[in-house]
Amino acid sequence: MKLREIQKMLEAEIISGEELMDVEIERAGASDLMSDVLAFGKPGLLLITGLSNAQSVRTASIIGAKAIVYVRGKKPEREGIELAAEKKIPILSTKFMMYRTCGLLFSGGLRGISDMPDTREGIGKSEEGAFVQAFDIIGGDFSRAGTVSIKIMEMLKEVGIDPAIVSRASIAAYEAEMNVVMYARNGTFTLSLTPAAIRMVVADEGVGIPDIELAMKEGYSTATEEMREMGFGAGMGLPNIKKNADRLEIRSEVGKGTRLDISIDLKQDQRA
Numbered sequence: 001m002k003l004r005e006i007q008k009m010l011e012a013e014i015i016s017g018e019e020l021m022d023v024e025i026e027r028a029g030a031s032d033l034m035s036d037v038l039a040f041g042k043p044g045l046l047l048i049t050g051l052s053n054a055q056s057v058r059t060a061s062i063i064g065a066k067a068i069v070y071v072r073g074k075k076p077e078r079e080g081i082e083l084a085a086e087k088k089i090p091i092l093s094t095k096f097m098m099y100r101t102c103g104l105l106f107s108g109g110l111r112g113i114s115d116m117p118d119t120r121e122g123i124g125k126s127e128e129g130a131f132v133q134a135f136d137i138i139g140g141d142f143s144r145a146g147t148v149s150i151k152i153m154e155m156l157k158e159v160g161i162d163p164a165i166v167s168r169a170s171i172a173a174y175e176a177e178m179n180v181v182m183y184a185r186n187g188t189f190t191l192s193l194t195p196a197a198i199r200m201v202v203a204d205e206g207v208g209i210p211d212i213e214l215a216m217k218e219g220y221s222t223a224t225e226e227m228r229e230m231g232f233g234a235g236m237g238l239p240n241i242k243k244n245a246d247r248l249e250i251r252s253e254v255g256k257g258t259r260l261d262i263s264i265d266l267k268q269d270q271r272a
Contacts, residue, residue, distance in 0.1 A: 010094040017090025034059040034231035051231040054080040058146035061087045071098045137180040137187040145181040149174040168244040175237045176202040200262040208254040
C-alpha cells in the first residue's frame with residue numbers, strides 16, 4: 001500500500017515529505033512509548049504515535065521506519081519536522097484516535113509488525129580498518145537526546161556494516177544514551193569499531209544503579225513523570241540493550257555513576 005493511499009484513508013494532513021508519498025508501506029506499528037518502539041519495531045514499518053516531540057522522529061530514524069502518522073491531530077514540533085526532512089521520513093497527521101487509525105489500516109489490508117521477519121539476528125560484515133570516536137552526553141538535555149546514537153548509526157552505515165547489525169547497534173546505543181540523559185549529570189560515549197566487533201562503552205556520573213538484577217527486569221523503571229510524558233520509562237532500556245548485544249557488562253556505584261560495556265560481533269565468514 002502506498003503512503004498516499006494511507007493518507008487518503010486516514011484523511012491525514014501531509015506535514016512534510018510530499019515528494020515521498022509514493023513509498024510502499026507493508027506493515028504498521030502503534031505506540032506512544034518509544035522504548036516499546038525500540039523493542040518491537042522493525043525496519044520499514046509505518047510508525048503510528050501520539051507522541052509529537054522530536055524523540056518520536058529520532059526513534060523512527062533509529063529503527064528505520066518509512067514514515068510516521070501522528071494521531072489525534074498531533075503535529076511534531078519544528079525540530080522534529082526538520083529532522084524528519086533531513087532523514088527523509090515523511091510525516092502525516094490524522095484527526096483520528098489511535099484505535100480507529102489502526103482499525104482503518106488493518107481493514108484496508110495493512111498488516112502489523114508481529115509477522116514481520118526480524119532481521120536483528122543477522123550477521124554483518126565490516127570493511128577493513130578500525131576507528132575510535134568519543135562523544136559527550138549532557139544529562140537532562142532532552143532536546144539533544146538521541147543525537148549521538150544517530151551519528152553512530154550513520155557512521156556504521158557509511159563503513160558498510162550490514163543493516164541488521166546497524167539496527168541492533170543503533171537501538172543499544174540509543175537506550176544507553178537515554179539512560180545518561182535521564183539519570184546522570186553527564187557521560188561519555190566511546191565507539192570502537194574493528195573488523196571483529198562493534199564496541200560501545202558508555203560511562204556516566206550519576207545516581208548509579210542500586211540493584212542491577214532488578215534493573216534488568218522488563219517493566220522495572222524509576223522514570224519520573226516528565227520522562228514518561230516523553231515516551232520513556234517503560235522499563236525496557238537495559239533489557240533492550242541486552243537483547244541487541246552479544247555481550248553486555250554493567251558496573252555501577254550508587255551516587256557515583258554507571259558504566260555500560262556493549263559488544264556486537266561482526267563475523268565476516270558468515271551471512272544472514
